[in-house]
Amino acid sequence: MSILGNWRRRLFWLVIGCWVGQTIWLAWYYAPDLREMAWRVVQQRAGAAIRQEDPFYRWVLTLAAVIPPRDTYIFLDNYEAGKEIEARYHLTPRRHVLLPPAAPPSFLFHALRQEKASYLVIREGGKPWSSSDAAAESAAFLLLPVPGQGLVFKVDYERLPGLFYD
Amino acid sequence: MIETALALLRFLLGLGSVCLLGYACFALLVPNPRDFRTLESLCLSFGSGAVALTLWMLLLSWWGLPLGLILSLVPPLAAAFLGLAVKRVVVKGPEGSEIPNPISSPSTSTPFQAWDWVFIGLLAALLLFAYFRAVIYPMWAWDTIATWGCKAKLFYQSRGMDLTCIEAHNYYPNLVPLLLSYLYFCLGEVNDHLAQGLFPLWGALLLGMLYSFLRRMGLNRTQGLGVTAFFALNGTVFISHLFIAYADLPLAYFALAAVGLLYLWLMDAAPRGALAPAAAFFAGLAWCKYEGPPLAGTILLAAFLTLVWLRPPDWKMRLLKLGIPILGLAAGFLPWRLFAAFRHLEMGADHVRNLYPHQLLESVSYLLRALIDPFFFGFLWPAAALALVFSGRGLWRSPRLFPALFLGGNLLAVLVAYAVAPTSAAEFDMYVRATIDRLLLHITPVAALLVGEGVKDYRVRQQIETT
Numbered sequence: 001m002s003i004l005g006n007w008r009r010r011l012f013w014l015v016i017g018c019w020v021g022q023t024i025w026l027a028w029y030y031a032p033d034l035r036e037m038a039w040r041v042v043q044q045r046a047g048a049a050i051r052q053e054d055p056f057y058r059w060v061l062t063l064a065a066v067i068p069p070r071d072t073y074i075f076l077d078n079y080e081a082g083k084e085i086e087a088r089y090h091l092t093p094r095r096h097v098l099l100p101p102a103a104p105p106s107f108l109f110h111a112l113r114q115e116k117a118s119y120l121v122i123r124e125g126g127k128p129w130s131s132s133d134a135a136a137e138s139a140a141f142l143l144l145p146v147p148g149q150g151l152v153f154k155v156d157y158e159r160l161p162g163l164f165y166d
Numbered sequence: 167m168i169e170t171a172l173a174l175l176r177f178l179l180g181l182g183s184v185c186l187l188g189y190a191c192f193a194l195l196v197p198n199p200r201d202f203r204t205l206e207s208l209c210l211s212f213g214s215g216a217v218a219l220t221l222w223m224l225l226l227s228w229w230g231l232p233l234g235l236i237l238s239l240v241p242p243l244a245a246a247f248l249g250l251a252v253k254r255v256v257v258k259g260p261e262g263s264e265i266p267n268p269i270s271s272p273s274t275s276t277p278f279q280a281w282d283w284v285f286i287g288l289l290a291a292l293l294l295f296a297y298f299r300a301v302i303y304p305m306w307a308w309d310t311i312a313t314w315g316c317k318a319k320l321f322y323q324s325r326g327m328d329l330t331c332i333e334a335h336n337y338y339p340n341l342v343p344l345l346l347s348y349l350y351f352c353l354g355e356v357n358d359h360l361a362q363g364l365f366p367l368w369g370a371l372l373l374g375m376l377y378s379f380l381r382r383m384g385l386n387r388t389q390g391l392g393v394t395a396f397f398a399l400n401g402t403v404f405i406s407h408l409f410i411a412y413a414d415l416p417l418a419y420f421a422l423a424a425v426g427l428l429y430l431w432l433m434d435a436a437p438r439g440a441l442a443p444a445a446a447f448f449a450g451l452a453w454c455k456y457e458g459p460p461l462a463g464t465i466l467l468a469a470f471l472t473l474v475w476l477r478p479p480d481w482k483m484r485l486l487k488l489g490i491p492i493l494g495l496a497a498g499f500l501p502w503r504l505f506a507a508f509r510h511l512e513m514g515a516d517h518v519r520n521l522y523p524h525q526l527l528e529s530v531s532y533l534l535r536a537l538i539d540p541f542f543f544g545f546l547w548p549a550a551a552l553a554l555v556f557s558g559r560g561l562w563r564s565p566r567l568f569p570a571l572f573l574g575g576n577l578l579a580v581l582v583a584y585a586v587a588p589t590s591a592a593e594f595d596m597y598v599r600a601t602i603d604r605l606l607l608h609i610t611p612v613a614a615l616l617v618g619e620g621v622k623d624y625r626v627r628q629q630i631e632t633t
Contacts, residue, residue, distance in 0.1 A: 022545060046301075050304055
């Protein structure tokens with residue numbers, strides 16, 4: 001057998017050996033998933049029931065009961081947190097507009113008026129955002145008694161002075 | 167329990183109808199569908215059916231007709247079967263294939279070897295795990311919630327392609343969201359965990375197609391199954407895409423079909439009329455994801471360069487025949503673009519603003535690391551590189567040049583895409599990490615074809631050396 005042929009054979013079996021090791025590693029890597037799946041099937045806590053375990057989802061469900069399907073809401077949150085996309089997913093077909101929580105009140109008011117948004121949702125209601133303070137002080141906003149982590153305001157956008165923003 | 171079983175039945179009937187529609191389209195496109203093996207027909211039918219059904223749903227939306235199960239499914243099914251009936255009456259061509267079909271030859275009736283069962287067992291275990299992993303959990307992955315699943319839910323709820331209430335990459339093509347919304351119509355509700363079962367099935371079809379192509383390339387059953395298992399169980403990217411409901415797995419499926427059929431055609435190993443179903447998969451590429459048209463462009467460019475370089479006896483006629491997949495590409499690209507233009511949807515321009523040379527240099531190291539890091543694709547890319555190296559000078563004298571050019575061109579395209587990506591220096595690292603595995607997933611099944619060529623070469627050399 002030629003030297004090159006020998007090398008080829010060794011490389012072939014080296015790759016096969018690495019692959020066998022990789023397959024064993026994959027089984028180890030996904031073993032926790034497998035355990036949890038088995039536990040969920042036995043406990044009958046699968047599918048839609050899994051969402052009910054998430055407090056954020058339960059809060060969004062209460063929002064769905066408050067905001068009519070044809071209305072627009074502004075969601076005040078950081079995109080990077082990944083919660084806004086969840087809220088949008090669960091609240092479709094309601095029209096969804098995202099603004100960062102650090103947006104100045106003047107821009108928030110302008111956006112509410114321009115988008116004709118009837119609701120303002122602030123996910124992290126406990127934090128000291130200037131926008132939430134301004135909303136709480138304005139007569140155009142009504143804080144709704146929705147239990148959960150965030151704040152929900154009913155907005156009378158026509159009462160907002162926000163026709164122009166510079 | 168009974169409700170779950172009924173929902174599963176509805177889901178399977180819905181998918182079966184897509185396959186039926188696809189088979190009718192497939193049988194219309196090829197001179198004799200019996201030139202294709204049952205597994206090949208099934209794998210190719212689903213893709214053709216998904217393209218036909220969702221393009222029809224796009225047309226319905228364009229005409230302002232409400233989407234629903236009957237209107238989405240019955241007219242295209244009726245039209246396809248009417249076309250098939252007309253074809254049977256009008257066209258009375260010769261039966262059988264001009265090309266010997268290596269995988270339906272008597273040698274395939276040989277009994278299964280122990281290694282065949284090992285590989286089948288590994289693939290079955292993977293697909294079973296992926297299926298349950300997909301259907302036990304509701305949709306949760308970022309892009310699924312943000313784009314694909316969100317649009318599907320919206321299309322189902324609004325019974326049309328109403329994109330006015332969200333901003334979820336509205337300009338992205340909609341094959342996957344429309345197919346998911348069709349499944350919701352079949353189920354009668356938004357059951358996103360059951361609908362996620364589509365993706366492991368899609369992965370199974372991709373694996374079936376890879377195996378079929380490997381057999382047509384001349385690998386025996388054990389080698390074909392071995393390379394398929396080597397592809398599927400290498401790294402975490404393919405496995406995780408079996409249950410996260412992203413459009414990247416369907417795009418990889420369409421890319422494999424388009425490249426595989428063209429490769430077999432260049433090798434003269436394709437069944438008659440293989441370019442017509444290939445055209446359907448070019449349409450699928452363009453209609454599946456934003457990256458699809460450039461991917462299709464690289465396939466066509468690689469085929470063009472291969473033909474010009476190798477100059478087979480009928481190369482000019484073959485160059486003309488490349489017009490068939492180009493027509494398919496246009497059929498998948500134009501309807502959505504026209505729809506978006508008429509509806510004044512803003513088209514994204516994420517990647518065409520400026521060139522940032524430092525990003526090009528940085529992305530080279532990211533790309534190399536992703537290709538050799540076992541976490542992503544295991545040892546598949548190094549194995550494909552070895553197969554290419556051991557092809558030697560034969561690479562430049564055979565159609566194997568085609569997949570090599572396609573892969574090389576796409577790796578280069580990935581680097582260029584990162585070089586023009588408008589991200590800040592702080593975001594660039596995160597941006598590349600979040601996307602590179604997916605970009606490579608689109609072309610990795612083609613790298614598995616090269617691994618298959620390497621295995622074939624190795625066996626041939628072993629036989630020569632032992633004799």
